Amino acid sequence: DAGVIQSPRHEVTEMGQEVTLRCKPISGHDYLFWYRQTMMRGLELLIYFNNNVPIDDSGMPEDRFSAKMPNASFSTLKIQPSEPRDSAVYFCASSNRQGSSYNEQFFGPGTRLTVL
Amino acid sequence: GENVEQHPSTLSVQEGDSAVIKCTYSDSASNYFPWYKQELGKRPQLIIDIRSNVGEKKDQRIAVTLNKTAKHFSLHITETQPEDSAVYFCAASIEDSNYQLIWGAGTKLIIKP
Numbered sequence: 001d002a003g004v005i006q007s008p009r010h011e012v013t014e015m016g017q018e019v020t021l022r023c024k025p026i027s028g029h030d031y032l033f034w035y036r037q038t039m040m041r042g043l044e045l046l047i048y049f050n051n052n053v054p055i056d057d058s059g060m061p062e063d064r065f066s067a068k069m070p071n072a073s074f075s076t077l078k079i080q081p082s083e084p085r086d087s088a089v090y091f092c093a094s095s096n097r098q099g100s101s102y103n104e105q106f107f108g109p110g111t112r113l114t115v116l
Numbered sequence: 117g118e119n120v121e122q123h124p125s126t127l128s129v130q131e132g133d134s135a136v137i138k139c140t141y142s143d144s145a146s147n148y149f150p151w152y153k154q155e156l157g158k159r160p161q162l163i164i165d166i167r168s169n170v171g172e173k174k175d176q177r178i179a180v181t182l183n184k185t186a187k188h189f190s191l192h193i194t195e196t197q198p199e200d201s202a203v204y205f206c207a208a209s210i211e212d213s214n215y216q217l218i219w220g221a222g223t224k225l226i227i228k229p
Contacts, residue, residue: 107159
C-alpha cells in the first residue's frame with residue numbers, strides 16, 4: 001500500500017483565494033482525520049470522519065473551512081476565502097478500529113500551505 | 117474535557133545519555149496513550165503506545181511508563197543516538213468513547229554529539 005496520499009504537497013496562494021486540499025486514505029481504513037500544524041498552536045485536530053460521515057468538526061476554526069468525504073477513498077479540505085493566518089502544514093491521517101481498540105493513525109506527508 | 121500537558125518543550129541530551137519526556141492528563145477515564153515521533157519536515161509516526169491495564173511497555177531502547185493514580189505517563193529513551201533527534205508528541209484518549217486523540221504540545225529532543 002502506498003500509504004496516505006495528500007495533494008498538493010505545497011500550495012502558495014494569495015489571500016482571498018479558494019484552496020482545496022486532497023487526501024486518499026489507506027484502503028480499508030474507516031477513520032479519516034484532518035490536522036493542522038503550526039509552531040504556535042502545535043498539532044490541532046480539525047475534523048474526523050468515520051465511514052465517510054463527519055463525527056466531530058469542533059476543531060474547524062470557522063465557516064471558511066469545510067471538509068467532505070464523498071467516498072471511502074477520498075476527502076477534501078477546503079478553505080474559502082483563505083487568509084494569511086491559515087498558513088500551516090495540513091496533515092491527513094487514517095486509521096481503522098477493531099472493536100473498541102485503537103489502531104495506529106497513519107499520517108500523510110502533509111500539505112504546506114502558504115497564504116500571501 | 118481531556119487536557120494533556122507535555123514537558124519539557126525542548127530537551128537537549130548528550131549522545132549516549134537517556135532522555136525522559138513527561139505528560140500529564142486530566143481525565144481519569146483516559147485509557148490509551150500513544151507516543152508519536154516527528155522528524156524535521158516529516159510526518160508524525162507512532163513509536164509506542166500503552167493502555168491503562170499495563171504499567172510499563174518496552175521496545176528496544178524506548179519505554180513508556182504509566183501512573184494512573186497520578187495521571188501521568190512518560191517516554192524513556194536510553195542510549196540516545198543522533199537519529200533520535202525529533203519532536204515527540206504524547207496523546208491520550210478513551211478507547212470506548214469517541215476516537216479523538218488529545219495531543220500534547222510536543223517536545224523537541226536534541227541529541228548533542
